[in-house]
Amino acid sequence: MDWAYTVFVESAVWICLLVLCYGISLRIASASQQHVLLHPIVVTTILLLVLTQIIEPDVARVMGHLDLVQWLLGPLTVGLALPVYKQLPVLRRMGIKVVLPIMVGGIFAPLSAWSVLYFLGTDVAWQMTMLTKSITTPFAMDTATMLGGIAGLAAVFNIVTGVIVVMTLPMVNHILRIHGDQASGLMLGVLGHGIGTSKAVLLSEQAGAFASLALCVNGVVTAMALSFLFG
Amino acid sequence: MRQQTSKQPTKVQHKARLPEMAETVLTHLAAILVLIGTYQLGELAYVILPLPATINGLLILLFMFIIYGQIPDFLARTVPLYLKHMSLFFVPAVMAVWLYQQAVLEYWHALVLSLVVTTILSMLLVLWVAHRCLTNTPVSPEKP
Numbered sequence: 001m002d003w004a005y006t007v008f009v010e011s012a013v014w015i016c017l018l019v020l021c022y023g024i025s026l027r028i029a030s031a032s033q034q035h036v037l038l039h040p041i042v043v044t045t046i047l048l049l050v051l052t053q054i055i056e057p058d059v060a061r062v063m064g065h066l067d068l069v070q071w072l073l074g075p076l077t078v079g080l081a082l083p084v085y086k087q088l089p090v091l092r093r094m095g096i097k098v099v100l101p102i103m104v105g106g107i108f109a110p111l112s113a114w115s116v117l118y119f120l121g122t123d124v125a126w127q128m129t130m131l132t133k134s135i136t137t138p139f140a141m142d143t144a145t146m147l148g149g150i151a152g153l154a155a156v157f158n159i160v161t162g163v164i165v166v167m168t169l170p171m172v173n174h175i176l177r178i179h180g181d182q183a184s185g186l187m188l189g190v191l192g193h194g195i196g197t198s199k200a201v202l203l204s205e206q207a208g209a210f211a212s213l214a215l216c217v218n219g220v221v222t223a224m225a226l227s228f229l230f231g
Numbered sequence: 232m233r234q235q236t237s238k239q240p241t242k243v244q245h246k247a248r249l250p251e252m253a254e255t256v257l258t259h260l261a262a263i264l265v266l267i268g269t270y271q272l273g274e275l276a277y278v279i280l281p282l283p284a285t286i287n288g289l290l291i292l293l294f295m296f297i298i299y300g301q302i303p304d305f306l307a308r309t310v311p312l313y314l315k316h317m318s319l320f321f322v323p324a325v326m327a328v329w330l331y332q333q334a335v336l337e338y339w340h341a342l343v344l345s346l347v348v349t350t351i352l353s354m355l356l357v358l359w360v361a362h363r364c365l366t367n368t369p370v371s372p373e374k375p
Contacts, residue, residue, distance in 0.1 A: 022319045041318045045325045052326075059329045066323035073320040075266035077285040078273065079310040081292035082302055101361035109353040116345035122338050130345055134353070137321055142283035152327020157346065159325065164350050172354045176362070183361040190357055191350060194317075220286065227282045 007065075014065040021047040034202065036166040039195060041159055077138035084216040091213065098186060102214050105190035106222040109134040125149050131226055133157045136193040136219040143223045147230045162195025169199070181207040189214030262309035265292075 025043035032038045052062045063070075091098065110131040117127045129149030132140035137158045144154035165188060172187075173179050185207030188196035193215055200211035273288025280287055296302055328335070335342065 041321055044322050049329055059326055063323050063326055069320055070323040074285055075270040076313055076320055078266050078270045078288035078292055079314055081289045082310050085293055085296045097364045100364050101357055104360045105353055105357035108356055112349040113345040116349055117341055120341040122341050141324055142285050146283050152324045155321055155324045156328045160346050161350055164347055168351055176358055178358055178362045182365045183358055186361040187354055187358045191353055223286050
């Protein structure tokens with residue numbers, strides 16, 4: 001009884017600390033005009049890891065206390081059906097013109113990343129995890145688990161990929177001399193998932209729309225394809 | 232603070248506040264129950280369709296929307312709010328990077344290569360393909 005009570009209180013305290021850190025990170029993000037490197041996920045994680053080093057150095061234990069929050073991510077991900085449903089008419093109208101680039105990215109990005117890890121001889125679990133680097137984070141975590149990868153690392157690879165995509169966007173635009181909002185938005189959504197999409201929204205409304213379309217289609221289709229192929 | 236300032240007027244409005252709040256709470260509760268229920272259904276559906284529970288759940292919910300013809304109001308009012316703060320729910324998982332420090336340091340060259348280089352290559356490819364596909368549309372204002 002006593003033990004269960006302590007666990008409950010500790011969980012509650014850590015969840016409160018998590019929400020507090022998240023609140024601070026939102027402030028930081030808006031103060032920095034949504035700079036990618038100060039994305040709320042990055043800042044919240046750093047703040048919380050700093051707190052764990054002060055209060056409870058056993059990170060695995062703290063993660064155990066936050067199990068409820070992690071479990072809630074599942075039902076929340078199901079809620080992505082709303083944005084996907086809203087994209088259906090656009091998808092029907094644009095057809096192959098948007099599906100083709102999304103497919104190209106959805107196939108090339110995971111396979112190229114995987115082949116690098118494969119030829120450099122890293123752990124199989126890491127190779128499987130890397131396959132999910134460009135699909136939206138919650139799907140990536142689930143799919144990685146399904147393929148025998150590591151959910152936590154999937155989230156990290158995912159976020160790093162998103163940040164790289166946003167930071168190298170001007171360079172890539174410059175190299176190809178392509179500055180169209182539609183093409184850039186689509187690319188941000190396919191490869192940079194949620195982080196890329198929030199950047200696209202800042203570029204223009206049209207870029208944002210294309211990015212969320214690409215995010216939805218790529219997320220669902222690639223996650224399904226990977227599960228069928230490797231699951 | 233802001234709520235307190237707008238709270239002053241007549242008694243009638245004050246009375247209406249409680250049912251309104253109860254309605255909001257119930258709407259959220261209903262939305263959360265639907266999400267959890269669909270998620271659990273998705274887990275059960277694994278027997279038929281071997282996909283992660285979240286994807287199965289999403290497909291189930293999506294089909295329900297398609298059959299219903301629109302997004303039910305109580306979901307449309309609540310779920311976008313949760314999705315906006317989804318980042319919060321990733322944090323516990325991302326903390327795991329701390330546990331893999333050693334492995335990350337060991338494989339760092341492979342990780343840099345596969346995360347940075349292949350991402351930039353993919354970006355070049357996708358942007359080019361997207362540009363080719365989209366500029367052939369009748370409504371294309373830009374020409375290089």
